Amino acid sequence: MPIRPRMALVAAAVLAALVSGVQGRAGDDAALQFQLGTLLFEETRYREALEAFRKAVAADNKSMAVQARMGVVKSALRLGQFLEASKEAQTLKLQDPRSAAVLSVHADALWSAGLFDEAHEEFKDALALEPDLSRGHHGLARALASQNQLDEALNEAQIALKLAPRDEEVHHTVGAIFERMRRYEQAAAAYGNYVNLLPNKDRSEKASWSRSQIRFLRSFGEREPIAMDEAAAAGLHTVDFKVIDDKVIVKAKVNGGRPQDFVLDTGSELTTISRQTASSGAVRPITYTLSAGVGEVGLRGLQLGRLDTLEIGTMKLSNVPALIKAPALRGIPKRETESFSPIGLGLSMTVDYASRKLTLGRHLPAEKAEFTLPMRHHRLSMVRGLINQTRPTYFVVDTGGEVISISTATADELNQVMPRKIALRVYGTSGWDRDAFLMPGLNLKFQDIAFNNFAVVVLNLQAPSVLLGFQVGGIVGHRFLSPYRVSLDLDRSELRMTKATN
Template identity: 25%
Template sequence: MKYTIIVFMIAILGLANNGKAEDAMGKADNLFYQGLFPEAEAYYNRILKKDSNNVYANLMLGQIALYGNRFSKAETHLKKALTDSSVRVKTIGLLSETYYRQDRFAEAGSLFAEAGQMAKADKLQAFKDRTPYLIESAAIVTELPFVQTDPLPLIMLTVNGRETMFLIDTGGWELSIDEELAKDLGIKFLGTQTATFAGGKTAATYHGILDSVKAGSFIVRNVPINISQAPKRAAQMFQQPVRGVVGTCFLYHFNFTLDYPGGKLVLARRNSGEATAVSISGGLPFWMAGDHIMVAWGTVNSGQPQLFFIDTGLAGGGFTATEATIKTAGIKLGEAKEGMGGGGEVQVRPFTVDRLTLGNIEERDVRGLFGALPPGFESRFGFLIGGIISHGFFRPYRLTFNFDSMKIFLEKKK
């Protein structure tokens, strides 16, 4: 039996402590490593009160602020760290991401170029005076029905005037289309880089720009894209004419809801005050590392809380985990099976989680697949990630991401 696994680009950011840490710095670093970002931030702030020019504390405070989409604070701290050559490379990476998330492409492109990431730099600098992600519509909210919900949601978008089927995957980066479609649409290829997919598989991905994307009532102009063979592999597995993937970088320009029971994607303008789910208080805080790695707290079986990557693109399961999480949770793995990811075939081993939580939301007997995570993913961003929570877990819910409050809302239909 084949299992479909779609786990898209995973950005790589290193984390290194600059020199021997004092006691407070050591505590702050340990808290950060555990993913306790507010607690770590408090310690780094204590250090700055005693030494306002501490480069490393400014760097880490900028990183934590970026994870929470607090851009002004991130920029202030990172610019202070930028002056020190010993952390300049890391600081450039974080500051370029700070600008990128705000669609400040000229500034981001210059920093990507300095970091040697010329494919990204060329694409962003190609925008020149064009406003990226320009939304043209009087609408506040729009709904896009799913063509199908399982094994993963598919929707129809119109790209450069052509109606096209897309897979929705929060584990994906920018909007992605296949190479053949890009050529048919006459899109200029703006450089190439290597992307990491399920099981650590790598493949070439190209950069480009779409003139327009029509999503329901919204028309979005000047959309950065990546171009690869991943959508083609999805089409082969799903036996549907999938030509692209809607990733988080496109979606976070809205507050959006994946309404699995209702079979639709709901997009709402940011800062509109319009709810994409029922009006509910609370919500689960989440943070975003890299360009799309959204993490939130959960548990496996009777284990301690861990941060999990919220990647909705794991078809055939609701969870995948690191080897450490599998061992700690006492999970028994099944026989190896052949699966398919964005970069090609991978080996996975099925298992079942007795109890899986995300915040205070609990599901029982969740099907999982071990082997989907790239090697070293659990600490690639400098903090521990225990696994991925995905489609099978969220299937009974309306799952809303609010990027203004940086909170997730889960509503189960009664």
């Protein structure tokens, strides 16, 4: 793009002025730092931009100081430094509480901290002050998408695009919404617009992921993704399952092959198969993508392919995106297993742990439940919990997990006094988490479901948090879910739980 060389020259000139020791008032220096930070941010050099904006925050001019702090928050968010973004955003809001732009940036920081409900309301507050605020519409689009209101979310994102057509992040959000709608060609076009707005030298993980995703989505061509015939799509499909090592196991067929064990894993975005299953089922890898989970490997490159068919009981899906666990992890005690997430396939589900029945469908019937928790879905499904009566956060609902855990970032915020740290041996989809430990004495509450004086596992969830774009607060697994008949209902954005009866 022709604007990039000019920007590079201007940035070089500003940098030269700073380095050569141009002497002047502190305000002049802050102004130069702000200009430099702005240009570096546009070049996606976020770490350098963050340093420049930090220096510009000291400007005597209040307006410039506010703009500089907004730059600090935005840069920190792009770098996955969610704690700094949150702290600076709080100060920013105190500086200018009636600015729509400030409210929108503060809401972005709330979102990154996993405070989705507060962010949702603040995006609406910002738009009430300034209806044509592109970042407000973008934030509202993400919030609505997390409640599965995809048509409304797309409308908000399209408004944001009209107001700010060169905001690459909005294009990325449009792509994500189209992908959830199973409109892959339009999703690929939106991701393409995102990549085209990046500097040519951008080699960030998000840019690499987007380039791979474009190739993958376009490989579907005229095929309908995650397709079912009309009768199957309108009905419900119930299968038996068994529980082994606190994991729900069902039988499934890949490309018409033999039935094999699949773990029900809502902690994963995609259906996952081993290299051996891919080979026997003639599943061809199309590209590589980034995956992240618990473990010291952090971000992990895996193959991405497409299943011609996936059969679970009476349900047959065609053209199913799938991760291929290649290369396989080494040094873990068990072989990586096949797994699938109904939520990742756009399906709602009911798991009856007492009767060992799993029900899947595009739509679930309305049901009363003992407990109904509002649920948000942003690549993974989550419910809100409260820790020690004061710290709200969202927990991933993970049927493939075993315990209730919180992230190290969440644990650090609690300032919990611990006589000694009880180390644990924990491994996940990215290998061993050698820093995992047990934290006793917490009080957890999920609406009316309470765990008092409870011991949680503390895990390093930084890598999945960066990939997801927000700080994951924790995970609720088998220990939380298994006493209940559990429904994850995408249509209603609800987690329904009723005490299981034998």
